[in-house]
Amino acid sequence: APTLVGLADGLLINLGTLSTDGLAGMPATAAAANIPWVLDPAAVGPTTTRKELAFALLEYQPSIIRANASEILALANSGAGGRGPDANDEVDQALIAGKELASKTGAVVSISGAIDHIFAPDGRHIVLSNGSPLLPRVVGTGCLLGALSAAAAAVTDPISAAITAISWLNVTAEIADEFSIGPASFRTKLIDGLYTTSAELVEESAKLKWI
Secondary structure (H helix, E strand, O other): HHOOOOOOOEEEEEEOOOHHHHHHHHHHHHHOOOOOOEEOOOOOOOOOOHHHHHHHOOOOOOEEEEEEEEEHHHHHHOOOOOOOOOOOOOHHHHHHHHHHHHHHOEEEEEOOOOEEEOOOOOOOOOOOOOOOOOOOOOOOOOHHHHHHHHEEEEEEEHHHHHHHHHHHHHHHHHHHHOOOOHHHHHHHHHHHHHHOOHHHHHHHOOOOEEE
């Protein structure tokens, strides 16, 4: 993996699926990444292994930490972190932890939920309110957001990348929702929409405010 990182403009490290080789390689990959990189501490709370690895990876200064409320609270040692990638804690409960995590690590912290929040290391706070109630009904949309965040971070600064990724996913989700009858059709239309939705439409439709 460290060799392949040298060919990339951005990197996502997701803790959702671990192997022995992956455990050994992730810190080395992060260390080799002289490029913007995103940490997605998926399911970090339930297992000691993931939590220890997440803390180790924070030492390599990710550009963006993308997580749900439960995962942010687990990184802050103030929550159990849920039983998996789905958030059990309300986003509001993770706001203080997210702000402190951004200040401590120097990373932009992106917290996903019904309302999304982004914290910059300098204290800036962005609230984003697009989305669809079907998003949490489709497994993997959080991981998808991590990938979009890494793709955006390859071409712009971390704050802009986090805003772009959330808005891209959530505006597309709103459109997909209009033409879906349930999670299965929504998933297909969401993926197609991410391919076809224009940057202009995302910018026009994004609902965000700076606090």
